[in-house]
Amino acid sequence: MTSTDPSRRQVLRVAGAAVAGGAVAGCSAAPGGSSDSDGGDGGSEDTPTPTPSGDGGDDSSGEEWTETDTVEMTDELGYEPERIRVEAGTTVTFDNVGSIGHTVTAYDDGIPDDAEYFASGDFDSQDAASEAYSEDQSGNVPAGETYEYTFETEGTYEYYCIPHELNGMVGYVEVV
Numbered sequence: 001m002t003s004t005d006p007s008r009r010q011v012l013r014v015a016g017a018a019v020a021g022g023a024v025a026g027c028s029a030a031p032g033g034s035s036d037s038d039g040g041d042g043g044s045e046d047t048p049t050p051t052p053s054g055d056g057g058d059d060s061s062g063e064e065w066t067e068t069d070t071v072e073m074t075d076e077l078g079y080e081p082e083r084i085r086v087e088a089g090t091t092v093t094f095d096n097v098g099s100i101g102h103t104v105t106a107y108d109d110g111i112p113d114d115a116e117y118f119a120s121g122d123f124d125s126q127d128a129a130s131e132a133y134s135e136d137q138s139g140n141v142p143a144g145e146t147y148e149y150t151f152e153t154e155g156t157y158e159y160y161c162i163p164h165e166l167n168g169m170v171g172y173v174e175v176v
């Protein structure tokens with residue numbers, strides 16, 4: 001009945017790994033049986049990592065697109081809604097409802113090939129926009145103000161906020 005005890009399994013697995021990495025003879029792994037004493041970086045490999053089943057970062061399916069022509073920029077450092085869908089020719093208003101400034105800056109390679117580049121401050125490339133912003137915050141949309149852009153070309157656009165890109169402040173517009 002007690003045929004498979006977990007500690008034994010572990011030892012077998014460690015042994016297997018040692019064989020697989022057999023070429024590296026330098027650091028002789030301790031065959032002492034304590035499962036934690038090899039492995040280089042003293043890892044936490046005993047802890048079984050639970051694999052979340054539902055929402056592991058798939059962003060190509062299951063995403064929600066909201067049909068609206070208004071996007072709010074918030075103090076939570078996000079665009080709300082993050083993904084909108086509009087018809088070609090729609091003017092979208094990006095409204096800064098928070099208390100700190102943001103930008104609306106398209107990725108050069110995040111827009112359809114035949115689409116015009118857009119950015120608050122009306123720059124014609126991502127480089128120009130980020131350079132200008134770092135010089136004197138050109139392109140900043142202050143609290144309470146808006147930036148508008150009319151989307152003429154069908155396709156998906158990805159844009160970001162220059163000061164908050166690292167906080168994940170990225171948004172999408174799908175033009176249909």
Ligand SMILES: [Cu+2]
Pocket residue numbers: 077078101102103161162163164169
């Ligand atoms: Cu921002």
